[in-house]
Amino acid sequence: MIFNKRTHTCGELNTGNIGESVTLNGWIAKRRDLGGLLFIDLRDRYGLTQLKINPDKKDIYETALSLGNEFVISATGKVIKRESINKNIPTGEIEIDVDILQILNESEITPFVVEEEIKATEELRLQYRYLDLRRKQMTDNLVMRNEVYQIVHQYYYKQNFIEVETPVLMKSTPEGARDYLVPSRVHKGKFYALPQSPQTYKQLLMVSGLDRYVQICKCFRDEDLRADRQPEFTQIDVEMSFVDQEDIFRISEGLYREIWKKILNYDLPETFNRITYDEAMNTYGIDKPDFRIKDIMKITDITDTVRNVDFKVYQESISDGGIVAAVNLSREKCLLKGEVTRKIIDNYTELVKKLGLGGLGYVKYNTDGQIQSPLSKFLGEDIMINIKNILEAKEGDTVFIASGKKSVVLSALGQLRLKIAEENNLLDDKKFEFVWITDFPLFHWEEEDKCFVGEHHLFTMPKPEYLHLLDSKDKDEIESIRANCYDLVLNGNEIGSGSIRINVSDIQKKVFSIVGLSDDEANEKFGFLLKAFKFGAPPHGGVAFGFDRIISILKGIKSIREVIAFPKTVSASSLMDECPSKVTDVQLNELGLRIKEEK
């Protein structure tokens, strides 16, 4: 097709171009037909420009009347100053007085109107993703995503990192997330797995002496989805040799400072906050605390304060090894507007009950000095004042008290703080609080299977002071082992995770043995890695960051689907191309597979 190619985009013309003859190519966003005069908003990725069609030019006018939304056209004409200016768009002071109008392609009526204030459901938007992506908001998300790619590549390149591609077809290992499997045609009955992360490869690259590795790569996990979890997602994968935790933090913090400066012109601190896993759990009841609210409603253990109180519920919790803990809903710090009413408290009670608590006690310290609490006859005034002092509560504050199993109490109070923070608009999405969570446990006890499993992965180095406990047979001692393992948390979202790795086979063997992996099993699963480690594995460690989450947070968007060009639904299917889909018997035969009939 011969057509007039654009001389400019739809976003760049302004009063400086007045008098020039230009050609624009784009999609029809809107037509306004005034009977004589006809205006067209022409859209491309860069913006909108108004075309003016004069009825005196008969041919053009006739063509223009036949145009529908989303037709692709080429328009040539002179840039002129508008008679009435539209201040809402950058090109709002000019328009094109069209002399040549070509239809490059027609469009059927679209299933939804392509407009910024989109009305269509997400389902329909996903089905016609290519139309949804015509919207500026969606294009902008991808544009920002691209800018961050470039910053990441350049940042690491300048610091001497080498970007290496690792295989997408790899060995399946049953640990961790469920693998996506790919059947082998050549080796019938055998399977590749898509990487949950390039973990083993990047460690092998350290053995190879690559020293500093980075890759922006796709990872795959066949687990149930969430707003911030897709079956395939993108990760900034990093590994370094001859480093400790501090080196990894320094390099990573530099990356985020650069991204936030360049993208948002936002200055992040020279070093990020840090908190140990145990502190995070004990103070915030969650391993990804939102540091925008780090000073409100900290969880305080008051088990000792109420130890001798004659209240059956507390006594039972304490004698079962549980705790009693409290948070102070501070009128001042939480910017409360109204009273903490019975209805609000009932609402909170309902929340914590869902999370496994029996109920939620409270003590209200009223502004008139009165203390109001359903627990007052059990606690007595002295203890209620004691609690007030410990929690640093003031008149007008309400202290919530929970009791029970430690993990349940902490988690429920943690969720309660988040709910209250949300209700009172304490979570400003223009504010960015990074925090490293350090010293994760090396193992956790899996009650269901009665065994230990690695908290991070099995190559995570224990902290030196805990190494001797690898020989322990005591469950509590083993659980107490802390690792050189860390997460990066931003505004309550886990955006990265990493560790210093084990590079000494003696330690590695002990770790395998604690999770019940025999030498033979370990060899079968990770033999290639263990063998490699026999040939001089340098001390090394790394980290991986969730790229999609970073972009969604930069954009202030909850769901990572909005920042992925072609995402999947929560049931892991793609509505546009309808995958997954059936394959032919011929394909199955070639792979030596047969589909099991569902009963």
Added chain:
RNA sequence: GGAGUCGUAGUUCAGUUUGGUUAGAACGCCUGACUGUCACUCAGGAGGUCGCGAGUUCGAGUCUCGUCGAUUCCGCCA
């Protein structure tokens, strides 16, 4: 695997509480009028498998059960 919410015109929704006339509105679409609009305006029109399948009932968009899809959360995701 479990819990919640949603599914009605091309689209977004109202109607479902308390079953009962011809299922409404806005946007979009079609026709006509309109020479400075930018959410153009005005007049008219077309457009419905009430997600699907059973059941209850004289009668179901509305009640019950099942099922499918979307979404949020729990489990799960080192």
